[in-house]
Amino acid sequence: MRKILIIGSGKSTAYLQKYLLDKSDAENLFITIGDIDLKSAQKAVQNHKNAKAIALNVFDNQSRTQAIKHADIVVSMLPAHYHIEVAKDCVTYAKPMVTASYVSPEMQALHHAAVEQNIILLNEIGVDPGIDHMSAMQVLDRIRDTGGKVILFESFTGGLVAPENDNNLWNYKFTWNPRNVVLAGQGGAAKFLQEGTYKYIPYNRLFRRTEFLEIDNFGRFEVYANRDSLKYQEAYGLQNVKTLYRGTMRRVGFSRAWNIFVTLGMTDDSYTIDNSEYMSYRDFTNLFLPYSPTDSVELKLRHQLKIDQDDIVWDKLVELDIFSATKKVGLKNATPAQILQNILTQSWSLAENDKDMIVMYHKFGYEKNSKNHQIDATMVVLGEDQTYTAMAKTVGLPVAMATLAILNKKITATGVQIPISKNIYTPILSELATFGIVFNEKEVPYLGYNPLNI
Numbered sequence: 001m002r003k004i005l006i007i008g009s010g011k012s013t014a015y016l017q018k019y020l021l022d023k024s025d026a027e028n029l030f031i032t033i034g035d036i037d038l039k040s041a042q043k044a045v046q047n048h049k050n051a052k053a054i055a056l057n058v059f060d061n062q063s064r065t066q067a068i069k070h071a072d073i074v075v076s077m078l079p080a081h082y083h084i085e086v087a088k089d090c091v092t093y094a095k096p097m098v099t100a101s102y103v104s105p106e107m108q109a110l111h112h113a114a115v116e117q118n119i120i121l122l123n124e125i126g127v128d129p130g131i132d133h134m135s136a137m138q139v140l141d142r143i144r145d146t147g148g149k150v151i152l153f154e155s156f157t158g159g160l161v162a163p164e165n166d167n168n169l170w171n172y173k174f175t176w177n178p179r180n181v182v183l184a185g186q187g188g189a190a191k192f193l194q195e196g197t198y199k200y201i202p203y204n205r206l207f208r209r210t211e212f213l214e215i216d217n218f219g220r221f222e223v224y225a226n227r228d229s230l231k232y233q234e235a236y237g238l239q240n241v242k243t244l245y246r247g248t249m250r251r252v253g254f255s256r257a258w259n260i261f262v263t264l265g266m267t268d269d270s271y272t273i274d275n276s277e278y279m280s281y282r283d284f285t286n287l288f289l290p291y292s293p294t295d296s297v298e299l300k301l302r303h304q305l306k307i308d309q310d311d312i313v314w315d316k317l318v319e320l321d322i323f324s325a326t327k328k329v330g331l332k333n334a335t336p337a338q339i340l341q342n343i344l345t346q347s348w349s350l351a352e353n354d355k356d357m358i359v360m361y362h363k364f365g366y367e368k369n370s371k372n373h374q375i376d377a378t379m380v381v382l383g384e385d386q387t388y389t390a391m392a393k394t395v396g397l398p399v400a401m402a403t404l405a406i407l408n409k410k411i412t413a414t415g416v417q418i419p420i421s422k423n424i425y426t427p428i429l430s431e432l433a434t435f436g437i438v439f440n441e442k443e444v445p446y447l448g449y450n451p452l453n454i
Helices: 011-022 038-045 061-069 080-092 111-116 131-145 178-182 254-264 281-286 297-305 312-319 336-348 390-407 422-433
Strands: 002-007 029-035 051-055 073-076 097-099 120-122 149-161 190-194 197-201 211-215 219-225 243-251 356-368 371-382 415-417 440-444
Touching: 002 011, 002 061, 002 390, 011 029, 011 038, 011 390, 029 038, 038 051, 051 061, 061 080, 073 080, 073 390, 080 097, 080 111, 080 120, 097 390, 111 120, 111 415, 120 390, 131 149, 131 356, 131 371, 131 390, 131 422, 149 219, 178 336, 190 219, 211 243, 211 356, 219 254, 243 254, 243 356, 254 297, 254 312, 281 297, 281 336, 356 390, 371 390, 390 422
Parallel strands: 002 029, 002 073, 029 051, 073 097, 097 120, 120 415, 149 243
Antiparallel strands: 149 356, 190 197, 190 243, 211 219, 219 243, 356 371, 371 440
């Protein structure tokens, strides 16, 4: 049997595992699921006759290398910064690897060695990055193949709560790594291209410079800029484009409220707070406010940030219990960002019967026959439950499909790759459509870029 090793059995792996197990008989597959938590791996295997669970610590060189040596292909679903140890072994033992994470500089450095070993290290084959690459390239290639010249490209993705479970004032719940949400936008100014001019948004202004868009049947959303919208400019063949903007989607009003945390300094991850484990949520909030012998924490915050008592932003802050004197932080020597994440997790975790939602929107502007045209493409995927989430579906299925395609030699590229070529994206997008992951395209009047919103 052909042996697949999946390293990591976290929240985004449910569809990946199910897809491969369902095809194991027809495709002659044996799947080994390795996780540092053996019980988690055993739960994923569910006593399937073509699978087994193993305890696998990625930092235990012996167990990691033994597992990789005995596989025909390796799927790494670990946190992004752990992939490199797996990738190095894959190069050493000439095993192809698939992962949903961004290509790191360390991963890219393995390109030539992977080519020499005649293997592929396929990265960015999840949802964002992943489905965004494939769906964008499909339209961009079609425009160019039919004589069009791309002049504008915008792309936005959001992991949100499904409308029927959207029951808090923030219109948001965690559907992926909460830490990434808290730290979003840090590490430099957001950079994008607008009508031929480079634009920059510093972190302290990022959540006050938003653009708005509509998704049919799902209403209005806002987007804030990703840190580097130009990262894929060359890969996408958009060197001569006038506007290039990538961002993250939220419901309208989220960013203005989130900016309160940024302004106060609660998203800072660069220092730790002494005795943080004994603090109440109220104590934590008070750390960032000036001293007053008479004013309450609530009054100081409202005065400091000029928030009216009847402002919906105030209600959003109250909803999170950040003024509670009884709820404790419970984290020792934690950073402000870690404490904020802990507080938010109490309010924003998906309930047992909650469903999540992935929303994606692309805008393509192009010139053809001396006229400007525009295509809007949107995708909405709703989760089924806490296990089979929209996030797990849109991350796991492309990974699984690519893994099988590599085994079946339908993907033959070598080296460090992302899914932007036709031979990769065409069959995967076609198969994703059979799982309800489809884009709705429509031709609309060309609007260009609206600078009033940014």
